[in-house]
Amino acid sequence: EVPLVESGGGLVQPGESLRLSCAASGFTFSDYWMTWVRQPPGKGLEWVAIIKQDGSEKFYVDSVKGRFTILRDNARNSLYLQMNSLRAEDTAVYYCARHGYRTSVGDYWGRGTLVTVSS
Amino acid sequence: EIVLTQSPATLSLSPGERATLSCRASQSVSSDLAWYQQKPGQAPRLLIYDASNRATGIPARFSASGSGTDFTLTISGLEPEDFAVYYCQHRNDWPPIFTFGPGTKVDIK
Numbered sequence: 066e067v068p069l070v071e072s073g074g075g076l077v078q079p080g081e082s083l084r085l086s087c088a089a090s091g092f093t094f095s096d097y098w099m100t101w102v103r104q105p106p107g108k109g110l111e112w113v114a115i116i117k118q119d120g121s122e123k124f125y126v127d128s129v130k131g132r133f134t135i136l137r138d139n140a141r142n143s144l145y146l147q148m149n150s151l152r153a154e155d156t157a158v159y160y161c162a163r164h165g166y167r168t169s170v171g172d173y174w175g176r177g178t179l180v181t182v183s184s
Numbered sequence: 185e186i187v188l189t190q191s192p193a194t195l196s197l198s199p200g201e202r203a204t205l206s207c208r209a210s211q212s213v214s215s216d217l218a219w220y221q222q223k224p225g226q227a228p229r230l231l232i233y234d235a236s237n238r239a240t241g242i243p244a245r246f247s248a249s250g251s252g253t254d255f256t257l258t259i260s261g262l263e264p265e266d267f268a269v270y271y272c273q274h275r276n277d278w279p280p281i282f283t284f285g286p287g288t289k290v291d292i293k
Contacts, residue, residue: 098280100217100282102228104284109284109285109286109287110220110222110228110271110273110281110284111269111284111285112273112281112283112284115280115282117198124279124280124281126281140263150230160227160228166218166230166233166234166239167216167233167234167275168215168216168233168234168235168274168275169218169230169239169275170218170273170275170282171228172230172233172239172240173230174227174228174229174230175227176226176227177227181257
């Protein structure tokens with residue numbers, strides 16, 4: 066197993082910010098690209114963002130560009146997702162995943178953390 | 185933008201039967217396709233990468249094929265634990281952008 070543990074989810078109001086964390090263990094974190102994927106309640110999967118091993122390259126789905134920032138701290142084996150200007154449509158379970166194979170978004174996934182954006 | 189279509193939306197089968205799931209891309213994606221299984225309340229689990237390669241620990245009853253626009257995931261002999269939702273996913277070459285299909289639910293007949 067490759068434990069990935071997300072935290073930081075919760076209930077926020079539209080326009081507010083939230084920072085998700087993902088703690089990694091069991092592998093050399095700094096060797097891998099890392100990703101965030103989300104899943105609205107009862108719906109399908111949507112890739113959100115990916116970050117290179119050293120943090121020098123980051124890519125996002127169009128719907129979060131300019132609002133979300135993916136970050137990592139290799140010294141702490143941690144991945145983050147800073148989410149600003151949250152909207153109701155950002156409500157979802159957010160998963161972090163290790164990008165282990167080129168074609169797959171993630172070969173190992175955390176259990177997810179729920180973000181609810183509602184007034 | 186590449187769109188992935190999965191069919192059928194729901195597949196009702198009995199344990200022991202063979203399941204054949206389809207994923208079609210709106211334009212050629214070469215072999216840049218992966219398949220995932222997701223059970224209720226759980227994270228997705230990678231089954232297949234590069235269109236036909238089983239991920240670590242995935243049983244041999246799961247196989248996949250295809251290239252270009254048409255892909256198939258086959259489960260040869262459904263076990264009780266295989267009833268779940270299955271997603272296909274494409275990776276754009278560069279920049280690395282990932283797209284999921286809407287999923288196929290395999291439920292018990």
